[in-house]
Amino acid sequence: MADTYYDPKDLRKFGKITEWSEELGTKFFDYYGSVFEEGALSAREKSLIALAVSHVVKCPYCIDAYTKDGLQKGITKEEMMEAVHVGAAIESGATLVHGVQMMNKYNKLSM
Amino acid sequence: MATKSLKAKGDELAVSNKQLEILNGGIFAEGELPYFKDKINEIGHFPLRPAKLEILQINVGYMCNQVCEHCHVDAGPDRKEIMTRETMYQCLDVIRNTGAHTLDLTGGAPEMNPDFRWFVEEAAKAGIKDFIVRSNLTIIRANKKYYDLPEFFKKHNVHVISSMPHYTRGKTDKQRGDGVFDKSIKALQELNAVGYGLPGSGLRLDLVYNPSGAYLPGDQMALEADFKKALKEDFDIVFHNLFAITNLPIARFLDYLIASENYEDYMYALVEAYNPAAVENVMCTNTISISWDGWLYDCDFNQMLDLKVASKVKHIKDYNEDILNDRNIIISQHCYGCTAGAGSSCQGTVA
Ligand code: SF4
Ligand code: SF4
Numbered sequence: 001m002a003d004t005y006y007d008p009k010d011l012r013k014f015g016k017i018t019e020w021s022e023e024l025g026t027k028f029f030d031y032y033g034s035v036f037e038e039g040a041l042s043a044r045e046k047s048l049i050a051l052a053v054s055h056v057v058k059c060p061y062c063i064d065a066y067t068k069d070g071l072q073k074g075i076t077k078e079e080m081m082e083a084v085h086v087g088a089a090i091e092s093g094a095t096l097v098h099g100v101q102m103m104n105k106y107n108k109l110s111m
Numbered sequence: 112m113a114t115k116s117l118k119a120k121g122d123e124l125a126v127s128n129k130q131l132e133i134l135n136g137g138i139f140a141e142g143e144l145p146y147f148k149d150k151i152n153e154i155g156h157f158p159l160r161p162a163k164l165e166i167l168q169i170n171v172g173y174m175c176n177q178v179c180e181h182c183h184v185d186a187g188p189d190r191k192e193i194m195t196r197e198t199m200y201q202c203l204d205v206i207r208n209t210g211a212h213t214l215d216l217t218g219g220a221p222e223m224n225p226d227f228r229w230f231v232e233e234a235a236k237a238g239i240k241d242f243i244v245r246s247n248l249t250i251i252r253a254n255k256k257y258y259d260l261p262e263f264f265k266k267h268n269v270h271v272i273s274s275m276p277h278y279t280r281g282k283t284d285k286q287r288g289d290g291v292f293d294k295s296i297k298a299l300q301e302l303n304a305v306g307y308g309l310p311g312s313g314l315r316l317d318l319v320y321n322p323s324g325a326y327l328p329g330d331q332m333a334l335e336a337d338f339k340k341a342l343k344e345d346f347d348i349v350f351h352n353l354f355a356i357t358n359l360p361i362a363r364f365l366d367y368l369i370a371s372e373n374y375e376d377y378m379y380a381l382v383e384a385y386n387p388a389a390v391e392n393v394m395c396t397n398t399i400s401i402s403w404d405g406w407l408y409d410c411d412f413n414q415m416l417d418l419k420v421a422s423k424v425k426h427i428k429d430y431n432e433d434i435l436n437d438r439n440i441i442i443s444q445h446c447y448g449c450t451a452g453a454g455s456s457c458q459g460t461v462a
Contacts, residue, residue, distance in 0.1 A: 012379060043333060071322065072329035074337055076279055 011061045044073050051080060052087030113178045113363055116187040124366050125185065127417040134360065134444040138375055144382050147446045154387045158439035161409075164432060165397040168215040168411060168457070169194075169202055171227065172403045175219040176253045179287045181321065183415055185362040186219040193223075194403040199230045201405060201427045206237045209432060211399075213241040215457065217411065220250045222257060235267040243270045245319075245457075249291055251298040261298075261305045270315040271307060272354070272457075273299070276323050278341035286323035299348045308350040319459075321356045325373035327380060327451055328355035331460045354459030357381075359412050359448035381447040389454030392461035395440045401427055409440045411457070416445070 018025030036046055047069050054062035070080050117125040124130055138144045151157045172193035175186035194202075206214060214234060221227055221244060235242060244264065251260045264271055275295060276286045283292040299316075302308060308316030318338065322328050335353035342348040358364045360377065368374040395409035399420075405427040408414040422438040424431050454461035 012383070038333075043330070044337070068326050069329075071324060071326045074277065074320075074329060074334050076277075076282065 006060050008060075008064060011064060014061070044075065047073055047075065048079065048083040052083040055084050056087040056091050113180045113182075113187075115178065116173075116185045116189055117363060117366060118185055119187065119189040122366065124362065124369075127415070130361060130365055131416055131418075131443060133365065133369070133374075138378060139444055144378060147442055147444055150382075150385060150387075151390055151442070154390065156390050159390075159393070159395070159442055161436050161438065161440060162396045164209065164211050164399060164436060166213040166215055166394075166399075166457075167202075167206065167209060167211045168217060168398055168400045170217050170400065170402050170411065170414060171199075171219070171221045171224040171230065173219045174223045175247065176223065176250050177220070177247055177287055177291065179363070180367055181286060181323070181358050181364045183359055183361040183364055183412060184219060185415070190219065192403045194226070194405075196226050196229070198403070198405045198427065199226060199233075201430075202230075202401060203233050203237065205401075205427060205430045206234055206239060212239065213243065214239040215243040215245070215398075217245040220247050221245065222250045222260060228263065231263075231267055231269065235269070241270055242268065243272055246271055246273050246298075248273045248275070248295040248298040249287075251301065252294040261301045261307065264302075265305045265307070265314060268313070270317075271302060272317045272319055273302075275299075275318045275320060275338070277320075278338050278345070282323055296346050296348065299342070299350070300346065303348060308348075310349065316350045317352045317354060318350050319354045319356055321358050325368055325371065325377045327357055327384060328455075331355040331453065352459070354457075355453075355455070356457070356459065357448045357451055357455035359445045361412055361415050361445055378444070378447070381451045384451035385447060386450055386452060386454060386462050389450040389452075389462035392454060392456070393446070393449040394456035394458075394461075395449075398457075399435065407435065412445055412448075413441055416443070418443070 015029075018029070036043065036050075041049075047066060050062065051066040051070060054066050067080065139146055148157055151159060170184075173184055173186045173190035174188065174193060175182075175184075175190065176188060178187040216231070218224070224230070231244070246260075251257050273295075276283045280292040283295065284290065299308075302316055305314070306312050307314040320328060320334055320338070328334065331353065334355055338353050339350070342350070360368055360374070365374070368377050395413070398410060400408040400411050400414050402408065402414050406414075407420045407422070407425055407427060407430075408418065409420055418441045419425050420435065420438055421441055422435050424434045449455050449461075452460075
């Protein structure tokens with residue numbers, strides 16, 4: 001197979017990030033672990049948010065990880081796809097809302 | 112969805128040696144992943160030894176009305192292995208004389224054994240505290256002759272443990288076959304109708320969940336809450352507990368993992384989720400598994416891999432609890448499935 005920038009196997013090595021900076025890496029994983037604990041939001045809701053964000057930031061590792069996490073939590077594919085649409089809607093909305101800035105600038109510069 | 116057992120297809124994986132060769136080879140032989148034996152040796156649990164015997168698990172045959180994709184028994188309508196009455200008599204002797212408090216009847220679909228009802232009646236008289244029948248639910252709706260099973264279970268105060276892959280039709284039917292979901296729902300409603308699963312009811316109805324694919328089960332309590340909510344709201348069904356069970360890489364599930372190119376990733380996931388705290392309570396430490404033809408095994412999984420107990424007593428006809436309890440449990444890489452995350456046994460998580 002041709003070399004690519006992303007290798008699914010690299011996800012298994014994520015934990016090794018701490019090797020080059022023990023302190024910061026550990027802080028990150030502690031924080032990360034706490035974020036995903038059951039809280040005011042359920043672990044299930046957090047998993048769907050993470051899945052939507054994974055798509056928005058276009059991280060293949062996170063997409064794999066949170067698709068699997070969703071399956072583990074019994075989340076259905078319909079729920080997962082809805083979450084992706086939420087991400088997509090916000091992302092495209094965010095692009096489009098900048099159109100207002102464009103319009104403002106255009107109007108300011110134009111006679 | 113599978114349509115035939117591996118055995119009927121003449122698949123090479125129907126042979127247990129081939130499965131063991133795969134489990135012990137590749138990523139394990141190359142040292143990419145540690146052997147289970149070495150992992151438990153690190154915490155002083157090798158050799159793995161039994162504690163007090165609590166559960167007798169009897170597999171009364173591999174015949175089943177379903178052919179689920181993930182079945183570690185490789186059960187199906189084409190499997191003819193069935194426990195005879197003669198072996199059942201030997202089991203009854205053991206049931207009467209054992210210190211075990213739980214009897215766990217499994218299969219295949221145990222109800223398909225022609226002597227099933229006779230055996231339940233006789234075994235119920237032996238006064239075991241917890242008498243479990245593992246029912247796949249659809250058998251209750253498969254044919255008129257099974258329609259009265261809920262009443263029959265009730266009469267003998269059987270504890271029913273039933274498999275239910277998901278509370279949605281799509282996921283359940285994909286794993287177990289078209290129409291399985293609707294039949295299972297109907298069967299659950301009928302069990303509820305005779306009193307099974309009702310709060311405060313002595314008629315215990317538990318569900319078993321195992322993932323429909325190459326991933327580990329999530330948190331058992333969270334899954335139980337989701338199942339309870341959905342089954343109640345959508346179908347007015349109630350049950351007691353949900354047991355989340357990890358699929359072990361054996362028989363049809365192993366075949367699926369290899370065919371879908373998930374085998375290595377799955378083994379990595381199991382090894383990564385290895386939880387030393389689960390080792391002490393793995394099922395083989397308090398269970399003996401008896402096959403349809405009377406051989407003794409450390410667990411149902413070892414039975415399917417034909418790894419008979421490492422003891423002088425290997426068959427039910429020679430049963431002796433003291434001799435049997437003084438044995439080393441046979442382990443292999445599939446055991447990682449019992450120690451992943453919160454651990455897994457026939458009664459759900461163990462850690
Ligand atoms: S998983 Fe259970 S119901 Fe499905 S084929 Fe195997 S024994 Fe039958
Ligand atoms: S697979 Fe069987 S022998 Fe291995 S740990 Fe699990 S219960 Fe014990």
